[in-house]
Amino acid sequence: MFMKMNGGKNMDGAILAGIDSGQENFEYTMNELAALTQAATIKPELTITQKLDKPVSATYFGSGKLNEIKNAATAKSAIDLIINDELTPTQLRNIEDQTNLTVIDRTALILEIFARRAHTREAKLQVQIASLQYRLPRLRTSSLNRFDQQTAGSGGGFTSRGSGETQMELNRRTIQNQINHLRHQLKEVEQEEQTKRKARDRSNLKTVALVGYTNAGKSTTMNGLLRLTGQDEEKQVFEKNMLFATLDTSVRKIQFADNKQILLSDTVGFVSSLPHQLVEAFKTTLSEAAQADLLIQVIDASDPHAKEMVKTTEKTLREIGVTGIPMIYAFNKADLEPQLSYPQIAGDQITFSAQDDESLKLLIKMIKKTLFADFETKTYLIPFDEGKYLEQLNSNASILNTDYLAKGTLITAEVSPATAGILQKFEYSN
Ligand SMILES: Nc1nc2c(ncn2[C@@H]2O[C@H](COP(=O)(O)OP(=O)(O)OP(=O)(O)O)[C@@H](O)[C@H]2O)c(=O)[nH]1
Ligand SMILES: [Mg+2]
Known part of the structure; x- marks a missing residue:
């Protein structure tokens, strides 16, 4: 597992790097990379970018740029190089050889954060599978060995390597076996969840799913609604100012004052280019939203990148097959934006704060109006x-x-x- 010897107190420093090939959201994804880096308790020291139509196939960056990165890392005493893309195994190996830095690509970074945040058995299994899947083609990519190699069972770790060809073959087979074994376990856990889901379906209640970008305030909205409708405190879910605070799905029954009832679910947040290994492994968790009668997309209105985040969310929803479900756009954290008046409804949008009761009441009104129109x-x-x-x-x-x-x-x-x-x-x- 990627644990710091110093317990994370003095964070490692990292150079962040990316290729700008004219994509419209390049700057946004670089900012997001910095936030992800911090979420993995690594300190972003410096950002270096290169304008290139497409990456160099063997080394990703041009050789001059790699030198610049190496020198900058020395100057800043940075030991990690975090790259805003998923690298090929060859690129990963070559860059490590040329820079002597530990190279962490965007996928490995997100996998690492997920590995640290996973609490439920289902989430842990899902992350372990995704991590092993990522490692499989990269077994001998690195010559640096800063991280503990006992990661296969625990799901984390950026890199791994064998000491020779035979060892590597052995590792590969072991990992493949492990993946198969974990998949089998996951299937069992998912079947239990499926049974619960079926029981819920039979209850015939309308279901509402909170979706959206990580850290937008989905769990806070869920807790606010639970509190306002007088549910037990123990039903509250975990909310925190960090990326990927929630990695599992929680479903709660809510009964409003007029006896109308719904099932509300809170789940994993999205981020741009969520690694395909993760999307695959988390499919069942994510698909909770696919069964909903109504989606509430929670958006952090105080984030300058809110628009991109909406796009990312909608793209991810399409990828996991969630389409054609009515949606409320809930622009949250309006309290942080003095120019926004809240709570306020305009069409299918609400501007609100998940920490404000008047806001939550208005949201409830909107939910009811959408869901119970046929009453x-x-x-x-x-x-x-x-x-x-x-x-x-x-x-x-x-x-x-x-x-x-x-x-x-x-x-x-x-x-x-x-x-x-x-x-x-x-x-x-x-
Ligand atoms: N100021 C302010 N902060 C808020 C509001 N809603 C949520 N937050 C804060 O935003 C942070 C993230 O909230 P969460 O509810 O954990 O976000 P989430 O969407 O569940 O995030 P993930 O589980 O990581 O996907 C927490 O620190 C909340 O206290 C709001 O209306 N106003
Ligand atoms: Mg959450």
Whole structure:
């Protein structure tokens, strides 16, 4: 695992480098790389970029640029080189040979952060598989050996290498076996999750999924909604100012004051160019959103790159097959932007703060309006000996009025199409 000998107190320094081939969001992805670097507790010392139409196939950067990087690293006492792209195994090896730095590409960096943040068994297995998958073609890429090699089981580690050809073959086979073994375990865990999911589906509740960029405030929104609707504190999820605080999916039932209920899920956040190994390994976790009736895309409105983040989120959603689900665009952290007035709704957008109750109430209103548009107001006369239907209404529907007549209870409520179907025989007309 990538653990610092000093316990992370004096962070390693790194040179950040990338190729600018005219892509429109280059600067944004370099900034994001710096944030990811910090999330892996490495200190970005200096950023070096090269304008090139496409990377040099053997060494990624041109040789002059590699020299510049090497000299800069010496001047800054940096020992890591973090590159804004996924490198080929050859590029990785060549750059390490030429610079004597530990080369960490964007994929390895994100994998490392995920490895550190994974808490649930499912997330741990998913990260381990993705990490091994990344390592497999790169087994002999490096001659530097700064990181512990006992990583195969724990899922982390930027690099790994064998001492010779035979050792390498052995490593390769071992890793492949390990991947197979972990996949098998993951399947079992996923099946358990699947069973839970099926039970939830049977409950027939509308489901809402929070999606969006990492650190946008999804978990804070979830916790705010839970608190406001009086759910137990233990139902709260983990929220923190760091990239990829959440790596698993939490689903909670929420009952509003008018008895309407939903299932709300909070899950992994996105980042630009999420490594394909991770998308693959996390598919089941991510696909929670695919089953939702409504998506709430949480956006950090205080981030200057909010627009790009929306694009990234939508691209990732398409990649994991989440399309055609109604979406609320929730522009969060409005409290940090003095020029924004909040809470405020415009069409399918809300400007709000997940830490502000008035905001959350307005969000609830919006959720209800979208999800329960097909609810109808009906009046029923339920005979006294059919009490179970009355109970059902009282616990599931928003009751607008109740009266007691000689023949039974006269009750007016807002009901779902399903409930309306069941209660049709009691419908009251005067
Ligand atoms: N000022 C302010 N900070 C907020 C608001 N909402 C969330 N935050 C902060 O933003 C940080 C990230 O919040 P999370 O809820 O953990 O973000 P997330 O989207 O779940 O992030 P990941 O789990 O990493 O994908 C935390 O430090 C929150 O306290 C808000 O409305 N205003
Ligand atoms: Mg979260």
